[in-house]
Amino acid sequence: MTVVWQTIKKVEVQKYMEIIKCIIGIFLFSVIVSCRQDIKPDEIFKRANDFKLTIHLGDKYTSDSTIIKIVNKNSLKINKLKDWLTNNLHGWESSIVSWATPEISLIGTDFRLLIYKDGAVIGFTDRKGKAKQYTKKVDKSEFNFLIEE
Numbered sequence: 001m002t003v004v005w006q007t008i009k010k011v012e013v014q015k016y017m018e019i020i021k022c023i024i025g026i027f028l029f030s031v032i033v034s035c036r037q038d039i040k041p042d043e044i045f046k047r048a049n050d051f052k053l054t055i056h057l058g059d060k061y062t063s064d065s066t067i068i069k070i071v072n073k074n075s076l077k078i079n080k081l082k083d084w085l086t087n088n089l090h091g092w093e094s095s096i097v098s099w100a101t102p103e104i105s106l107i108g109t110d111f112r113l114l115i116y117k118d119g120a121v122i123g124f125t126d127r128k129g130k131a132k133q134y135t136k137k138v139d140k141s142e143f144n145f146l147i148e149e
Helices: 002-035 076-087 140-147
Strands: 051-056 066-071 092-094 104-107 111-116 119-125 131-136
Touching: 051 140, 076 140, 104 140, 111 140
Parallel strands: none
Antiparallel strands: 051 066, 051 104, 092 131, 104 111, 111 119, 119 131
């Protein structure tokens, strides 16, 4: 009789372990999925005004190695950026860290794009007034349209 009870308890424990594994798997999957974010260009540029484009030349961050331009919200550069964002909606990851001085930055009222050698950081205020910041691995050359005349 004791052997029968021990066998029944082993089977019950195995069933509970399988259920726990499933619950943990679902939880981990939801955490991973929630870290990935999609960018919505229409939401980002809804309240856009003109932008300040800053380009740092070389490794020095001095006033004589920096170019600053004002970019109109209806300019070709902004339209190309909207197209780029539309083609890169997926694969962004939420980020809460502060970032060092970028090689290129585009700053607006409720928007900022920081471009580094091998990645970009986008920050904006969503339609609910909540600040958002996301990162994505991309090559800096994808943003050549911002630095070309």
